[in-house]
Amino acid sequence: MATPLRNVRGLGAAHRGTETFWRQRLTAIANVPLTLFVVLSIATHIGVGYDEMRLYFSRPVVAIVMLAFVISAAIHMRIGLGEIIEDYVHLNGLKVLSLLLATFFAASLVLACGFAILKIGFGV
Amino acid sequence: MSQGKVEAGRPLSPHLQIYRPMLTMMMSIAHRITGASLAIGFCLLAWWLIALAAGPQQFWHAEAFFASIPGRLLLFLFSWALILHMLGGIRHLIWDTGTGLDKKSIEIFAWGTLLGSITLTILLWLVGYCIRGSL
Numbered sequence: 518m519a520t521p522l523r524n525v526r527g528l529g530a531a532h533r534g535t536e537t538f539w540r541q542r543l544t545a546i547a548n549v550p551l552t553l554f555v556v557l558s559i560a561t562h563i564g565v566g567y568d569e570m571r572l573y574f575s576r577p578v579v580a581i582v583m584l585a586f587v588i589s590a591a592i593h594m595r596i597g598l599g600e601i602i603e604d605y606v607h608l609n610g611l612k613v614l615s616l617l618l619a620t621f622f623a624a625s626l627v628l629a630c631g632f633a634i635l636k637i638g639f640g641v
Numbered sequence: 642m643s644q645g646k647v648e649a650g651r652p653l654s655p656h657l658q659i660y661r662p663m664l665t666m667m668m669s670i671a672h673r674i675t676g677a678s679l680a681i682g683f684c685l686l687a688w689w690l691i692a693l694a695a696g697p698q699q700f701w702h703a704e705a706f707f708a709s710i711p712g713r714l715l716l717f718l719f720s721w722a723l724i725l726h727m728l729g730g731i732r733h734l735i736w737d738t739g740t741g742l743d744k745k746s747i748e749i750f751a752w753g754t755l756l757g758s759i760t761l762t763i764l765l766w767l768v769g770y771c772i773r774g775s776l
Binding site: 530542545546548549552556560561562563570571574583590591594597600601622626627630632633634636637 | 673680683684686693694701709720734737772773
C-alpha cells in the first residue's frame, strides 16, 4: 500500500533527504568563527614580511584552523555553486558537467590550500 | 519536463521583471552574487597560500599584486562580499529557527545586513591600516 511513509523512507527524489540542506547550515555555522579567524589573522599580519608571516602560519593552532576553514568553506562553496547550477543550467548534460566541474574545483582548492598549509606548518 | 508546455505557447508565470525592486529582494540577489564571487576570492587565497609556501620570491610577487591599487580594490570588494555574505548567512540561520519572518523583521534584517556589512568592512580596513601604521 502506498502511503506517505514510502516517500520518507525513499528520502525524496534524490534519495538524500535534507542532507545537503543540513550540511550547508553546518558549514555555514562553522565558517563564521573560522572566517573571522582567517581574515583577522591576515589583516593583522599584512606587511610583516615573508619570514614573520611563515612563522605565524606555521603555528600548529593556526595551521589546524586554516585547514578546518579551507575544508568547511570548500564544502559550503560546492553546495552553493551546485544550487546555482541547478537553478540556471537546464540542459541535462551541461548541468551534470557543470556539477562535476564544481566538485573538481572545490576538491582542487582543498588540496592546493591544504598542501600549502601543511608545507608551511611543517616548515619545509 | 516542462519544455513541451512552453512549445505549446502557454504563458509562463511572471517572474522578477514584474516586481518593483525592493531591498529584501536585492539583498537576496546580493547573497547569491557574493557567494558565487567568493569562489574567485577563494582562488586568490589559494594563490597567496601557495606563494607563502613556495618561497620568498613567489611571496613577494603575490604581495606586490595585493599591495597595488587594483589588488587593494579587489581585496576591498572581496572583503565586503565576504562580510555581506556572512551577515546574510546569519540572517538565514535566524530564519531557519522560524523567527524573524514577519514583514517588519525582514526589512530590519535587510538594512542591518547592508549597513552592517559596509560598516564592518570599513572598520576592518581601518584596523588593518592602523596596525600596519602606514598606507
